Amino acid sequence: MNDARSELAAAGAHLAGLGLSPGSSGNLSIREGDRIHLTPTGTDLARIDPAALSVLDLTGAHLDGPKPSKEFPLHTAFYRRDPAARAVVHLHSRHAAAVSCLPAWSGHSAVPPLTPYFVMRVGQTPLLPYAAPGDRAQADAMEALPFPFRAALLQNHGPVVAGASLARAVEAAVELEEVCALLLSLGARAPRLLAPAEIASLARTYGSPWTGE
Incomplete structure (x- = not known):
């Protein structure tokens, strides 16, 4: 059996075991050359x-x-916009889906820089305006965004995350869910966010996308 296919099955079982893929929701892909x-x-x-x-x-x-x-356009859009992407994870995980129903923190990230691991493993995560699942125009709009990112929240829907490997995409999807849970647990309280210099240092050290807007 193709190792990439077996890796995909193992990743799906892991994410489902964490409770991040209720029912038949979510989809995963892995890229080999020009095949997905x-x-x-x-x-x-x-x-x-x-x-x-x-x-x-x-x-x-x-x-x-x-x-x-039906949500394959999200996957192909991520691969086209980022040649380094080798895997895409799309989930309907509870906390990230909940944050996707809230106003974005900024134009470049729905989620604020709450923790170093969010900046390190995920980076800025734009909120894409609502569209029906599988909408090609939404995927095209994501592909055309003019700033770097490797994760996005689909408004009123959930997260989609790309990675240079399937393991890294899964790790980032889990981290995104965790920071969204943390954000929701804070409620209306104003948290301390990482300072711009702290963010810049992390992004530079770990090669994560954060443009600060």
Whole structure:
């Protein structure tokens, strides 16, 4: 069995085990060259069959396997905008989905710089205006954003995260869920945010995207 496909199945089981993929929600993909292996429509991430994944090219054309998740445009858009991306994780995790229903902290990040690990592992996370799941125009708008990021919140929907490896994409998705839970637990209280110099130092050291706007 292809190692990338098996890796995808293991990642899905891990995320489901953490409670971040309720029901058949969410979808995962991993890129090999110009081919994308993506979870099919209606897939329970706890039960991904490595031998039954959808195969697409970078334009989104369906090349092989079962019908892909309708949210495949998000995956292909991330791969096209960032050649270093090798995996994409899209979840409906509770706390990140809740934060996606709130006003964005800034134009470049829905989530403020609450913790060093959010800056290090995720970086700025823009809020994309609401669109129905699978909307290609939303994916096109994400692809065209003129500043760097490797995670976004889809308004009233949930997170989508890319990584240079599947392990890093999963790690970032988990960290994003954690910082969103922290943000919600603070309620109306005004937290101390990381200072610009602290953010800049972390972003520089860990190569994370943060433009400060």
